[in-house]
Amino acid sequence: MPKINRDENERFARINEIMSLIAKEPLSTTQIAGRLGVVPRTIQRDLKEYCASYGARRNGTLWSLDTAFDPNNETQLTLATLDALAKNLGMEFYNKAHSLLRSLSEGLNHPIYVNINAEKLSQKELEIFKSIENAIRQKHLISVLYRKMEFELKPVKIALFDGFWYLLALDGEKFKKFHLKSLSDIKILAESFSIDESLEARIKNAFSVWFELGQSFSVRLHIHKCVRRYFERRPLPTQIIMRENSDKSIEIELEITNIMEIKPIIYHYIPFIRVIEPAWLASELKDEILEFAKSL
Numbered sequence: 513m514p515k516i517n518r519d520e521n522e523r524f525a526r527i528n529e530i531m532s533l534i535a536k537e538p539l540s541t542t543q544i545a546g547r548l549g550v551v552p553r554t555i556q557r558d559l560k561e562y563c564a565s566y567g568a569r570r571n572g573t574l575w576s577l578d579t580a581f582d583p584n585n586e587t588q589l590t591l592a593t594l595d596a597l598a599k600n601l602g603m604e605f606y607n608k609a610h611s612l613l614r615s616l617s618e619g620l621n622h623p624i625y626v627n628i629n630a631e632k633l634s635q636k637e638l639e640i641f642k643s644i645e646n647a648i649r650q651k652h653l654i655s656v657l658y659r660k661m662e663f664e665l666k667p668v669k670i671a672l673f674d675g676f677w678y679l680l681a682l683d684g685e686k687f688k689k690f691h692l693k694s695l696s697d698i699k700i701l702a703e704s705f706s707i708d709e710s711l712e713a714r715i716k717n718a719f720s721v722w723f724e725l726g727q728s729f730s731v732r733l734h735i736h737k738c739v740r741r742y743f744e745r746r747p748l749p750t751q752i753i754m755r756e757n758s759d760k761s762i763e764i765e766l767e768i769t770n771i772m773e774i775k776p777i778i779y780h781y782i783p784f785i786r787v788i789e790p791a792w793l794a795s796e797l798k799d800e801i802l803e804f805a806k807s808l
Contacts, residue, residue, distance in 0.1 A: 523558065526548060526550070526554075526558060527558050527562050527563060529548055530544055530548070530555065530558055530559065530563055530568075531563060531568065531577070533547060533548075534563075534568060534575050534576050534577055535577050537576075538571065538574035538575065538576040539574060539575060539576075540573045540574055540575070541555045541556050541559065541573075541575070544575070559575055563575075630672060630675045630676075630677075631675060631676055631677055631693060633677070633693075637692070637693055640692070640695060640696075640698050641670065641677075641692070643698050643700060644667055644670060644679060644692075644695075644698065645670060646700065647667050647700045648667045648668065648669065648670070650700075650704070651704050651705055651706065651707075652700050652701055652702070652703065652704050652705070653665065653666060653700075653701040653703045653704070653705055654667055654681075654698060654699060654700055654701060655697075655698075655699045655701060656679075656690070656695045656696070656697065656698050656699075657695070657696045657697040658690050658694060658695055658696075659694065662697075663683055663690075664683075664701070665679075665681040665682065665683055665688075665690075666681055666682040666705045666707065667679060667680075667681045668680045668681055668682060668707060668711065668712070668715070669712070669715055670692065671715075671718070671721075673718075673719075673720055673721040674720070674721070676691065676721070677691070677692035677693060678690060678691060678692055678721055679692050679695065680715060682705075682707065687711075687724070687725045689721055711725070716749070717749045717750050717767070718749070719748050719749050719773065720770075720772070720773040720776075722770040722772035722773045723768075723769050723770060723773055724769040724770050725769070726769055727769070728767040728768060728769045729767070729768065729769075729790070730765055730766070730767055730789070730790075731765070731766055731767075731768055731774050731787070731789065731790070731793065732754070732763060732764070732765045732787075732788040732789040733763065733764050733765075733766075733778070733785055733786065733787060733788060734761060734762075734763055734785065734786040734787075734788050735761060735762045735763070735764060735781075735784070735785055736761050736783075736784035736785065737759060737760035737761045737762075738784055739781055739784045739785070740760070740761065740762045742781075743762070743764060744762075748764075748766050748777075749766075750766045750767040750768070751764050751765070751766045752764065752765050752766070763788065771793065771796075774793075775797070778797060782801075
């Protein structure tokens with residue numbers, strides 16, 4: 513596959529903006545060019561060479577999107593969303609995934625914008641991804657070079673945490689996480705392995721790369737009413753809503769294995785979140801916040 517250069521990546525980003533604009537209202541090439549800050553000729557070329565293949569239609573001087581997409585069709589919506597997600601993972605990945613997805617449903621004419629801010633995977637990294645995926649399926653050991661050190665691993669899962677790709681693996685019997693894009697010299701070995709089924713079940717509760725397989729502990733949080741909807745819409749894997757208070761705030765409880773699983777979440781929602789238990793965590797956060805305030 514040819515290498516995707518910077519100009520091509522910029523073009524794909526611009527095309528996504530064009531599709532988003534004409535999804536909202538019919539626009540002329542001049543109007544689109546004015547909003548995106550490029551010359552009309554560039555927009556004309558994008559519309560004819562690319563957008564027209566994905567549902568853009570011209571009526572007189574105005575461009576809009578084909579209305580064939582049915583937002584109530586769950587299959588079309590799912591495929592369109594997968595197509596949009598693929599674009600976040602790098603153009604090499606998108607070019608491979610898009611042709612397959614498009615052949616499954618014409619619903620891909622509808623632009624769905626998804627931004628997961630994930631690392632882009634190059635062609636070489638996609639080959640590494642595929643090799644590891646095959647090893648996981650076949651349950652074969654792999655040897656890898658990671659930060660100038662060689663490891664022989666039992667690959668368990670490929671995971672995406674906070675936009676970064678990781679290999680979850682057993683180094684002997686020790687569970688470790690490796691930044692996928694930092695791996696090199698991947699070799700699938702002839703030796704096979706088996707893992708405890710409970711390991712995969714425990715991984716499913718992970719919501720951060722900081723998670724561990726050791727003993728978990730409970731954290732109870734008070735969530736202000738103005739942000740409770742975020743915890744209700746996308747609950748954390750082990751989250752349980754324990755009570756709703758008279759002021760519409762809620763208290764949640766969850767199991768974590770590492771303090772860094774929950775710290776970034778708490779800091780993200782300050783001042784609308786508070787630690788109820790354990791007391792030592794509340795005290796530690798208070799000290800960190802006070803220390804930070806002193807540095808301002």
